[in-house]
Amino acid sequence: MKTRLAKISLFILTGIIITACDAVKRVPKDRRLLTQNEIIVNGKKEKNEEVGEQLYQKPNSSILGYRLRLNLYNMANPNPDSSYKARYIKNPAKYKRKAKWLSKKQVDRLGKSFYYYGWHNFLKKSGEAPVMVDEKSTKKSAARLKSYYFNKGFFDVKSDYKIDSVGHKRAQITYNITTGQPYVIDTISREILTPALDSLYETTASKSLIKSGNVFKSVDFDLERSRITNNFRNRGVFHFQPTYIRYKVDSLGATKKANVKMLIGDHSYRENDTTKTQPFKIYRISRVNVYSSGPHEKPDSKKTDSVFYNNVWLYSTGKLRYKPKAITDALIVLQDSLFADYKTRLTSRYLSNLRVFNYPTIQYTEDSTGTGLITNIYLSSRPKYSFGAGIDFTHSNIQDFGISGNTSVSIRNVFNGAETLEMSLRGNIGSSKDFANPDNSFFNVLEYGGDIKLSFPRIFPIRIDKIIPKTMIPSTSISAGFAKQENIGLDKENFTAAMTYNWTPKRFRSARLDLFNVQYVNNVNTGNYFNVYQSSYDVLNNIAQNYPVSPDYLDDDGNLTIAQGGANDFITDVESGALVVSPDDFKTVTNIEERRERLTENNLIFASSFSYSKTTKADLSDDTFHIFRAKVESAGNALSILARISKELDNQGKNNTILGVAYSQYIKTEFEFIKHFDMGVKKVLALRAFGGIAVPYGNSNSVPFSRSYFAGGSNDNRAWQSYGLGPGSSRTIYDFNEANMKLAFSAEYRFNVFGSFNSAFFVDAGNIWNVLDNITDERATFDGIQSLNDIAVGSGIGLRYDFNFFVVRFDIGFKTYNPADEKKRWFHDYNFANSVLNIGINYPF
Known part of the structure; x- marks a missing residue:
């Protein structure tokens, strides 16, 4: 029955598509659908999209040759309201029967329902009306092409067009352009009536964009007008505007040369009904x-x-x-x-x-x-006080259902020096069937915290105007925060404090200095480790089944207990030699214990960092730009000095401590480069490269979990889930894979489908590795150029919807090259069963 239903559905769908695919369905008999524009320049086909953009008429958009939007439009009823009315005019008895149980008013309103009207209206709005050949628009396009090449210096350019029929109610247009030789600039002179302006111009004349020997291009003259105007208006000439700059061009036809003279008149202004002129003044x-x-x-x-x-x-x-x-x-x-x-x-x-x-x-x-x-x-002035609040309902891999809320207050001009004080509280209660719930309460997960931040519109507390002048718009922020989890993971308590300076050295550049960034992480419930890191427990438990483990370590089902400490006792017996296991099992158990110790130990991080970024993106419509970011961070040096002069060094073990907590010591650096290319007609090629490394030293032999790198996820390699890739080629046993070195590369070709719907093809490559730390597994460590063979590759396709102020993104990634697959690395898991669906907000880079 199901097979028959599927066949019937497929048959109906195929019929709908075939019907819709009649591209000329809505084209009148005396008109022709425009199927192609071809531009021939000097006998050769021109493929430059900038030239194609000059045409007033373009064929209907297509995706891989299929005109989706045109076919959607053809599926719609052109006049659904009239069709609905005609239906009952032809059959009044039917209208009368329906009105008996709906009423006449309701029957009439059915014509505006989604079934009769809304669906067809949606198809028309989402679709695209057929583009039909229009002789008037064709002539305008030919004239525009001629003007385009004229502005490029081809003063003798000629253009014409030809319309050819290519089938039933279909036609293509061929534009023929003969440019001739371009004119070049010969002599350049100027006449500036105001002597003060002539002197100002002379100081920057060498930077002129109009030079003898260059091809005559109108865009160079526009840019030169802008350059001169900026120069004058930034040097006191208040009344100057670009319209005061004129160019007189004398073309010498035989030699294909043009003499250019720049003319700048005096300032003109109106006094009563009279226009007067006077030399420009410097104000x-x-x-x-x-x-x-x-x-x-x-x-x-x-x-x-x-x-x-x-x-x-x-x-x-x-x-x-x-x-x-x-x-x-x-x-x-x-x-x-x-x-x-x-x-x-x-x-x-x-x-x-x-x-x-x-x-x-x-x-x-x-x-x-x-x-x-x-x-x-x-x-x-803005109001002195402003309040904010929000509530969200959440679902995640930690909790089945959660309610989170936040509230904040901002107090402006706190000390009458334009300072801003911000305070916020946040909380979350949730329900999880995976966590202990002795009271059988629905909400058994709790997380709460608060932050306070004071901002100064200057460098505080000292003034360093000679190093960071106020033209760089400096600011200072001092912040502190606290967060606590209950019945979540290891029930962490997180204390943070920071002092940060921000400034903009130049336009489109920004710098940030974290004078200090302190984080103290206290793991309250370390006994819950194997409940959180279930994969590590499963491996440990499987090993235990092969050896005569003490019955005290096992539950009624013969598995290692967690709450009673059976798993930890088993590890102690293996490491002490009380229980002899195979060398491979011994290595696995010790690796699990080393990771457990690292992730359950409390962390004290006292770091300083400097970040710098540069972008060439001028505005939101700019699709050709690049972004460069760099960051260097150092942690533990100040605490190392403090520990040396304190008494806490006495009788310590392998690590120095501050207030009983071993502090982290490392240096970390990151680089990121993003490049976007405008490919025309809402198409963008986006590239990204990232590299980062964190090297522990001194008081540490590993980097804290919160400062390490992970791979996978919606903004990384989208063929793997977050924390699911690496390190290296290891097929790791851990739930959350991390390391202290990372390389990531991405390429994404974005294009518009129709309306606000966009799509993209993407390729992601990268991985994480351990380097210069306490990890010895060869598969997980970076040992040189040969380790680049462990770079994983994922590819896929995405669908995005643009709400103008943000973008909702759906990306599906396929494992293209999996370094952890020992049998077949290329395309082995390239299928939907092993794909990863990523949902994100805004573009990944």
């Missing part, structure tokens, strides 16, 4: 006024208080709420300085970065001298 800032208003006051409200501080007039309604220095320190626009656009931008950024004002308004007016500018800065 200085003669006065700076700052007007501040409260969160519920209008910016133009009457100001009743004023303060003069550091050559700045500050006005407010009532007493000024801020220390004058807090505001004046944020101003890059200063009295007696030259007017400059970049100073305006930096001032706006700095004031916004204070987080106590809404985005400021900065205006300039001429003073009575005619050569000075009065700067008026309008600040609107």
Whole structure:
């Protein structure tokens, strides 16, 4: 029965697809569907997408040659509402019968239901109407192609087109372009009427983008206008605009050369009904006024208080709420300085970065001298207090059901110096059938914590303006936090504290210095280790079945007990020699015990780090850019000095301690490079490379779990689950695999399917290894260039939906090369049964 139903469903689906695949279904008899555009330039087919973008008409979009959106559109009823009405006009008896049990109003409203109307409307919106050949648009496209090459310096370019029929109601268009030889720039001259501007131009004339011998390109002239305008407006020329720059071009047809003359006239302005001109002036800032208003006051409200501080007039309604220095320190626009656009931008950024004002308004007016500018800065205060709260319902591999909540409060301008104090509390209660539940309560999992953070809009507590000037918009944050788990894993208590400096050395660059970042992890319930790391327990228990283990170590089913300590006692007997096992089993047991000791010991990490990042991404629409990130972190050095001068060194074991806890000592460095290429028509090629290593030394022979690396997951190698890959080629027995070295590489080709739906093909490669630590397993360690054979490769496809403010992502990864597979590494598990589905928010890189 099921087989017959499947065949019937397949038959119906095939019929629907065949019907929809009639591409010209909605094309009128006297029209033709545009199937292809072909651009021939000087006898050769042009494949440059930038040239193709000049055309007004393009064929319907396709995926691997299949016009999905066109076929979706063809499946829709063009007029579902009219069809519904006609159905009952032709059969009034049917309408009458239906109205008896639904009412006439409900029958009429059925025409707007999803079944009759909504489904077809969805298909039309998701689909794409057939693109039909239009002679008028074709002529415009040919003219646009001609203009495109003309702007590239081909002044003698010619263009025409030909429309060919390629089947029933189908046609293609061929555009023929003959460019001729490009014109090159011969002589360059200039005429700048204002002498002061001519002098300013001369200082940067060598940076001109228009040079003798270059091919004439309109884009170079546009960029040169922008360069000159920025130069002038950043050096005091307040009234200058790009429209003042004109070019006179004389082409010499026989020689294919063009003489260029740049013309910059005087400043023109209107006085009453008359347009006048005068030489441009170079302006200085003669006065700076700052007007501040409260969160519920209008910016133009009457100001009743004023303060003069550091050559700045500050006005407010009532007493000024801020220390004058807090505001004046944020101003890059200063009295007696030259007017400059970049100073305006930096001032706006700095004031916004204070987080106590809404985005400021900065205006300039001429003073009575005619050569000075009065700067008026309008600040609107944000509310002093702001509150936030949230609640989530969760499901994870730890808990079957959970409710998490958080609440926060922000207090702005705490000490009247634009400081911000943030406090937050968070909690989670959950239910898990895997954890102990002696009281038989539904909620048997608990996690809670709190954080406090104080931010300063400057370097605190010392001033280092000569090293990090205020133009770099520096800030300082001091934070502390606490979190505790109950009946989760080892029931950790986590204490954190940090002091961080942030600044922007240049535009699109950022730097961060963690002067200190302290973390203390206290494992409260270490006896629960083998309940958490079940894979390690299973291996240990299987080994125990092969030897005469003490009955006291076993439960009624003959398995090692956990709560009663049977598993730990078995390990003690093996390591002490009280129970003799095979060499392989002995090595496995000792490895399990070494890992247990490392993951159950309390950690004290006192680290300092420096991070630097650079991006060329100009805005959200920029799809061709790169990002570089680097970080170096050092931990334990300060505590090492403290331990040496303290009495705690006396009578210690193999590790030095602070307050009874062995501190971690390591150095860690990371590098990441991301490159995006705009492939045109909503297509992007994204590449990523990452490398990181953490080397323990001194007081440590391994890196803390929280500072180690893992592989796999939705933002890494998507063919493996998080913590499921590596280390190296080892087929590890552990639940959470980690190591202290990592390499990761990814390539992703992203493209639009239709509307807000996007897709991607991706390849991920990488792995983790142990290096320079206490791990000796050859399969898990990095021993040189030959270890690169252990790089795992995953590939797959993804589907994404863009909500504009975030993207929901579904990626399915297949194991393409598995270094842990001893039989066949390539494509052995390349199937859906062994694939991994990843769900994520936003793009992986």
